[in-house]
Amino acid sequence: MVISVVLADDHVVMRRGLALLIDQQPDFELVSEVSNGNEAIRACLEHQPDVAVLDIKMPLTNGITAAIEIKADNPGIGLVMLTFQSEIGVIRAAVRAGAHGYVLKDSSEQELFEAIRAAADGRRHVSPYVAELVMDSMLESDPPKGSLSGREAIRVLSGREQQVLQMMAEGSSNNAIAAALHLSPKTIETYRSRLMHKLGVASFAELVRIAVKAGLVDSKDQ
Numbered sequence: 382m383v384i385s386v387v388l389a390d391d392h393v394v395m396r397r398g399l400a401l402l403i404d405q406q407p408d409f410e411l412v413s414e415v416s417n418g419n420e421a422i423r424a425c426l427e428h429q430p431d432v433a434v435l436d437i438k439m440p441l442t443n444g445i446t447a448a449i450e451i452k453a454d455n456p457g458i459g460l461v462m463l464t465f466q467s468e469i470g471v472i473r474a475a476v477r478a479g480a481h482g483y484v485l486k487d488s489s490e491q492e493l494f495e496a497i498r499a500a501a502d503g504r505r506h507v508s509p510y511v512a513e514l515v516m517d518s519m520l521e522s523d524p525p526k527g528s529l530s531g532r533e534a535i536r537v538l539s540g541r542e543q544q545v546l547q548m549m550a551e552g553s554s555n556n557a558i559a560a561a562l563h564l565s566p567k568t569i570e571t572y573r574s575r576l577m578h579k580l581g582v583a584s585f586a587e588l589v590r591i592a593v594k595a596g597l598v599d600s601k602d603q
Contacts, residue, residue, distance in 0.1 A: 418442025459500025
């Protein structure tokens with residue numbers, strides 16, 4: 382089955398690059414590429430695609446508002462949000478608007494393709510980092526105090542967060558961690574902010590101290 386796709390993104394270079402990648406897939410057919418939410422609504426009304434891939438921050442009508450209107454006209458359509466925004470409130474709004482997929486723009490193209498195929502089947506697919514954010518929001522509690530031992534403190538961290546903490550404490554730069562984990566440096570910086578919040582610390586030195594106490598790194602290396 383060939384999956385028909387409408388792509389909406391106001392960044393011309395990114396949109397055209399994505400359009401080329403989508404159209405090269407043997408099971409995809411790009412039926413329209415547009416630059417704002419209003420055009421996305423019209424394109425979906427005209428072409429009745431299987432899936433619409435929508436940026437969230439677009440002029441005239443944003444992706445979430447467009448998704449609501451598109452879904453109202455075609456309840457069976459698959460919706461994939463493609464964005465740089467990783468705030469939990471935005472993710473929840475996208476899901477409430479009917480999104481099947483939520484993919485960050487620093488993900489690989491294969492991640493996007495998987496989300497499109499899942500949405501066409503009525504299934505959900507989100508970037509791994511987004512899945513972690515959603516899980517964390519469900520388990521959110523007050524951040525531990527700095528007086529807790531390292532092992533007690535890191536119990537609030539996901540496996541990926543512990544991995545990032547270990548690499549940071551070992552002295553790896555954001556760029557090096559991003560390359561090793563196939564993420565963007567911006568995402569690693571977001572991880573750093575989350576680690577400081579969840580561990581209740583105010584400095585990088587305190588993060589390293591917790592990592593040492595937890596046994597993530599050898600104190601001799603510090």
